[in-house]
Amino acid sequence: MFRHLGQKRSFRHNIRLAILLCLTAGFVNASGFLGFFILTTNITGHAALLAVKLTEGDLRAVRMVTLWLILFLAGAFCSSLYISKAGRDKPHSYTVPMMLEIIILCGVGYFGHTYDKSVVKTEYFAGSLLFAMGMQNALVSVVSGSVVRTTHLTGMFTDLGIDLAAAFLKHPAALQKRIVLRCTIIISFLLGGVIGGFAYVKFRYHSFYIAAIVLIIAMFYDFFRVNVRLFVSRVRKSRKAA
Template identity: 30%
Template sequence: MLRINRPDLVGRLGTQGALLGYSGALAFIAGFVNAVALLLLAFPVGNLTGVTTQLGMNTANPLLYEGHILAAILLGFWGGAVTAGAILGHSQNVPGPRHAAVLTAEAILLVLAGLGVEETQVNAAIEALGVEQTAVQGLLAAAALGLQNGLTSSFRGMAIRTTHFTGTVTDLGLMIGRARTQGIEKWKAAVLSLTLVLFLAGGAAGLLMGTSLEGYALLVPASLCATIATMSWARGRTFSMPSLPARSPQRVEEAAVAAA
């Protein structure tokens, strides 16, 4: 007879629920930041596909876009990912002190993007260097989301994207298309669906608050990041990543291609 250890089952479900909430909250933050960036800069800071394309177009026609802002976004996101990798190392514990450090850094960058460059003295210093305020805001906001994407990409067993959703929508489409023959991985489907929905909700909230508060609206996701960082630090000692069903090498390779 198959016996189920109820405490282990309850603990595993609680851990999965915590990870769902963790990932969903980060997706909401990313959607919020991206919406505010689109309002202020007319460019996204969490999805580099369009930014890279526009940067290439700007190379051919320098009058087409503001190339320095595009370059700042690209550099900021890359720098954020590098920093996340340096902080996290090989750690795959979710959450924990290292993740709390990354989220704290993200909160600081968002505060600087939303509040720091708006201050008169800081703004004057930036202009004295010959750099536009919008380029600095783009750099800081993109670095924040680069940190976040590097963080969630390091989850053991399943890289979770919370700043862009091409791979997420692809995975959901493949999952539905194969459902008849292979079934649906309910845990994976829940994570992908929740992050997508909350990213959309974050975008709506970012639009509503960014319209009235402009750059200061970034203080909202900054405070959320700080809160999650505190919770991650406190919960890190008792939290372990839920194990995911083993996948065949072929499915792992397909998932990697979709995420790319």
């Protein structure tokens, strides 16, 4: 899933990436909202909230929302900086940001039961998830050459509307693929949200472990796929030799 980067990626590569990572983003967004009453991928909403709190003079809320915006930005910055330093053309450079995101999700799953709706703990838990989602969004954008974005749908719905309008007038294959990819991103995010909602109701904060498992699958997808192919090839050769 991370072996091919930028222009080297095919339509199928981006579809696989979109399904797993958008599923994770939707899952975390829904579980985070149910658990901490904060949308952990909706930066546009937080910017609007910041403006409202500024007009109301609620300085404590202003500080908290500003921190969330900075943490999302910091996640994207750290992820992109590490990938650039390690080498954008090296698949293993994406391992560290993914591992850090997995650790954050597992940490929220493990310590989430201590949440008591206090301002400090809201900042702590929601902020860590926003940082993780910033990292993921930057990582996926770099991997796909900004074709796939996983944590927000406003721009995706806009782009889908533009592509649908263009497709109404003409029908090139490239447009059809873009529409399918954008629909996959939207559906995967929504499906992740539904699954995340049900998972939180069933498992409470332990539901974040499920999101971490999906990321582990995405991280080792290429390894298992290549080895399974090699195994099947060897089995076929041994049968032919017999």
